[in-house]
Amino acid sequence: MADKKITALTSIGTATARADLLHLIDDVAGTPTNKKVTIGEYANALNVPVAIADATADLTEATHAGRTLIIPTIASSDKILTLPTPIAGMTFKFVYGHTAASGTYDIAISAGTGNTLYFDGAVCHVTGTPVMVFSDGNSNELLNIITPGGFEINLVAVSTTVWMVSGWVFSASAPTFAD
Numbered sequence: 001m002a003d004k005k006i007t008a009l010t011s012i013g014t015a016t017a018r019a020d021l022l023h024l025i026d027d028v029a030g031t032p033t034n035k036k037v038t039i040g041e042y043a044n045a046l047n048v049p050v051a052i053a054d055a056t057a058d059l060t061e062a063t064h065a066g067r068t069l070i071i072p073t074i075a076s077s078d079k080i081l082t083l084p085t086p087i088a089g090m091t092f093k094f095v096y097g098h099t100a101a102s103g104t105y106d107i108a109i110s111a112g113t114g115n116t117l118y119f120d121g122a123v124c125h126v127t128g129t130p131v132m133v134f135s136d137g138n139s140n141e142l143l144n145i146i147t148p149g150g151f152e153i154n155l156v157a158v159s160t161t162v163w164m165v166s167g168w169v170f171s172a173s174a175p176t177f178a179d
Contacts (some may be wrong), residue, residue, distance in 0.1 A: 054076075074105040122165070
């Protein structure tokens with residue numbers, strides 16, 4: 001077995017279990033070390049939620065992509081969360097849910113500036129009769145969530161310029177998309 005290339009090994013495909021082992025090389029940039037990890041440990045580590053500070057923030061692929069991002073109660077002033085440049089397949093999931101609405105503060109998710117990075121899709125505004133709020137699909141780079149009581153926003157990069165958006169927002173005022 002020690003003389004086999006990894007590419008020559010047999011795949012177990014759909015028979016993969018959380019207890020199965022993966023080989024990885026830790027600290028590639030420093031002192032590379034061979035280590036093992038179970039598929040379950042690997043999946044859990046990559047899915048740990050990330051708490052976002054109560055502040056405007058620039059999100060990164062390394063820290064935030066592919067994870068659930070927990071938005072704290074907004075204590076003071078509006079917040080803008082700026083996404084990194086999309087890479088097809090990159091995902092973000094934003095969750096906000098508290099016992100009281102944020103007061104008078106809003107949260108905006110920004111795809112960038114100059115209308116070259118933008119949102120396509122819609123979110124459902126949930127209050128009374130649910131209403132879909134659509135982006136224009138060609139230049140809306142800002143999703144404004146106005147005094148939220150709760151929301152879940154899912155973003156999937158479908159190209160190097162477009163974030164597909166879906167989700168729901170519970171608030172007194174409907175969310176908006178803007179350039």
